[in-house]
Amino acid sequence: METATVVVAPAPVSITQPPQHKLMELKPAFAAVAKPSPARKAKPAKKKLAGGCGGYVLEDVPHLTDYLPELKSYPNPLQDHPAYSVVKQYFVNPDDTVAKKIVVHKSSARGTHFRRAGPRQRVYFQPDEVTAAIVTCGGLCPGLNTVIRELVCGLHDMYGVSSIYGIEGGYKGFYARNTVELTPRSVNDIHKRGGTVLGTSRGGQDTAKIVDSIQDRGVNQVYIIGGDGTQKGAASIHEEVQRRGLKCAVVGVPKTIDNDIAVIDKSFGFDTAVEEAQRAINAAHVEAESAENGIGVVKLMGRNSGFIAMYATLASRDVDCCLIPESPFFLDGKGGLLEFVEKRLRDNGHMVIVVAEGAGQDLIAKSMNFADTHDASGNKVLLDVGLWLSHKIKEHFKKKPSFPITLKYIDPTYMIRAVPSNASDNVYCTLLAHSALHGAMAGYTGFTVAPVNGRHAYIPFYRITEKQNKVVITDRMWARVLCSTNQPCFLTHEDVEGAAGLDEEEPHMPLVEGEYALVRSPSMCNGNGHLCSGAA
Numbered sequence: 417m418e419t420a421t422v423v424v425a426p427a428p429v430s431i432t433q434p435p436q437h438k439l440m441e442l443k444p445a446f447a448a449v450a451k452p453s454p455a456r457k458a459k460p461a462k463k464k465l466a467g468g469c470g471g472y473v474l475e476d477v478p479h480l481t482d483y484l485p486e487l488k489s490y491p492n493p494l495q496d497h498p499a500y501s502v503v504k505q506y507f508v509n510p511d512d513t514v515a516k517k518i519v520v521h522k523s524s525a526r527g528t529h530f531r532r533a534g535p536r537q538r539v540y541f542q543p544d545e546v547t548a549a550i551v552t553c554g555g556l557c558p559g560l561n562t563v564i565r566e567l568v569c570g571l572h573d574m575y576g577v578s579s580i581y582g583i584e585g586g587y588k589g590f591y592a593r594n595t596v597e598l599t600p601r602s603v604n605d606i607h608k609r610g611g612t613v614l615g616t617s618r619g620g621q622d623t624a625k626i627v628d629s630i631q632d633r634g635v636n637q638v639y640i641i642g643g644d645g646t647q648k649g650a651a652s653i654h655e656e657v658q659r660r661g662l663k664c665a666v667v668g669v670p671k672t673i674d675n676d677i678a679v680i681d682k683s684f685g686f687d688t689a690v691e692e693a694q695r696a697i698n699a700a701h702v703e704a705e706s707a708e709n710g711i712g713v714v715k716l717m718g719r720n721s722g723f724i725a726m727y728a729t730l731a732s733r734d735v736d737c738c739l740i741p742e743s744p745f746f747l748d749g750k751g752g753l754l755e756f757v758e759k760r761l762r763d764n765g766h767m768v769i770v771v772a773e774g775a776g777q778d779l780i781a782k783s784m785n786f787a788d789t790h791d792a793s794g795n796k797v798l799l800d801v802g803l804w805l806s807h808k809i810k811e812h813f814k815k816k817p818s819f820p821i822t823l824k825y826i827d828p829t830y831m832i833r834a835v836p837s838n839a840s841d842n843v844y845c846t847l848l849a850h851s852a853l854h855g856a857m858a859g860y861t862g863f864t865v866a867p868v869n870g871r872h873a874y875i876p877f878y879r880i881t882e883k884q885n886k887v888v889i890t891d892r893m894w895a896r897v898l899c900s901t902n903q904p905c906f907l908t909h910e911d912v913e914g915a916a917g918l919d920e921e922e923p924h925m926p927l928v929e930g931e932y933a934l935v936r937s938p939s940m941c942n943g944n945g946h947l948c949s950g951a952a
């Protein structure tokens with residue numbers, strides 16, 4: 417492990433863990449202890465924080481040596497790889513970290529950083545020791561197959577790993593389905609297809625059973641591709657793996673077209689989805705333009721976050737009104753949506769409305785009195801806002817016989833996520849997969865990999881799962897949308913006051929024992945291991 421940066425915080429070690437020399441004697445694929453009773457809960461992993469000068473904080477990720485301190489390391493085989501041997505500085509400097517915030521003032525603290533992703537000089541697995549498993553969970557997203565392909569090809573071509581399995585049908589596939597062997601040949605052209613060749617599912621996440629399966633199959637690297645729910649599942653798998661003292665790296669690759677994962681720049685598949693949404697918006701615009709008082713309503717995905725609707729609106733420029741979950745709206749009366757629709761039709765003769773599926777759910781529930789239902793993962797099942805809105809608009813104009821309208825409702829929901837990824841998402845997925853496997857080979861675990869301000873980083877699970885990424889309606893990006901559509905903002909003063917801020921939290925670092933395990937890093941401090949002033 418890279419000792420220059422981090423001193424390991426005391427790890428929560430299971431009392432069933434055998435002495436270390438025993439661990440090292442076990443089957444090379446994994447070091448395991450007796451299976452625990454499913455009733456015992458894994459303790460949440462401690463946060464690993466290191467301080468540095470000028471308010472610098474490293475939010476580090478766990479490493480296998482945190483709880484298996486005697487693990488052997490080996491020179492990275494990449495150093496002999498013909499493609500990489502010529503690359504200067506191919507291995508990531510152990511002190512390299514990625515800043516969470518890059519807009520700073522001269523007096524700002526340096527703030528939170530994450531460990532930079534990439535290949536390390538030393539690895540903690542020998543190629544023939546690795547048994548890797550890949551699983552995809554949650555809804556579909558363009559690029560899933562590309563990530564699978566690049567994990568398989570990357571592990572094989574860069575590290576000489578040949579034992580790679582796909583878990584079929586999401587988390588429950590660990591204990592309810594068969595595995596499929598993955599080779600560079602079997603995944604060769606899967607990136608040209610939408611969906612996931614492994615299948616996916618919601619619900620059925622049973623951590624104890626999953627870790628039993630990991631243990632039984634001798635899996636020592638698990639790559640888990642999925643959204644916020646999946647990453648929560650991955651966090652509990654990692655905790656249980658650590659509690660059992662298994663030599664098994666648990667790695668998350670964030671996936672969701674909703675782009676609702678916090679901290680990261682953007683989730684893969686999002687660009688493709690926005691591009692695909694353009695086709696629906698174009699169709700709505702053509703239909704609307706060709707009719708008398710034509711209205712095109714397009715519903716796009718976005719359960720709690722309206723990013724797809726927002727970016728699709730900005731990209732298109734044909735949209736007259738964009739409705740997202742983060743920005744409440746109302747229909748009737750002065751300043752309401754119906755008044756705006758009427759005005760826009762009088763002015764332009766046609767209009768296009770883009771609505772994110774999670775928008776206006778409270779209004780629909782009020783007017784239709786539906787009981788909440790949830791999917792197998794516990795996500796609220798949404799009511800069809802597009803249908804409801806279309807109905808309300810038609811009802812409104814029915815009362816005005818001198819004002820005939822033609823409304824077309826387009827619901828491309830699944831079409832924007834079932835397509836193969838576009839070129840830029842393909843490249844992005846490749847980098848994600850490579851960053852993920854370099855991290856696992858280097859012994860890091862319990863992390864999600866993703867770009868932060870353009871640089872790939874290893875981010876602890878808790879950072880990804882503690883809150884969702886949402887459109888900030890008091891931010892300039894939403895103002896750009898309002899400028900491009902010239903729609904009313906529908907907001908009251910209270911809505912604005914209550915809206916989430918752009919840059920709220922920067923976690924402060926209590927210098928006391930407790931939830932945070934503060935670690936002082938000699939290389940980042942003033943040479944004697946003390947935090948420089950301003951670090952707290």
Ligand SMILES: Nc1ncnc2c1ncn2[C@@H]1O[C@H](COP(=O)(O)OP(=O)(O)OP(=O)(O)O)[C@@H](O)[C@H]1O
Pocket residue numbers: 553554555556586587588617618619620621642643644645646647648649650652671672673674792793795
């Ligand atoms: N809090 C949680 N703890 C453990 N597992 C969870 C948790 N939430 C969800 N999961 C599991 O993660 C898997 C995927 O979750 P979910 O269906 O919410 O999709 P997701 O990963 O959020 O992706 P997306 O929202 O983009 O479709 C499911 O198998 C679900 O059971």
Ligand SMILES: O=P(O)(O)OC[C@H]1O[C@](O)(CO)[C@@H](O)[C@@H]1O
Pocket residue numbers: 555556618643672673674717718719773791833
């Ligand atoms: O696949 P399902 O269960 O219909 O889920 C649809 C949901 O999945 C997503 O595509 C991703 O969370 C959402 O945008 C959408 O609400």
Ligand SMILES: [Mg+2]
Pocket residue numbers: 554643644645672
């Ligand atoms: Mg989700």
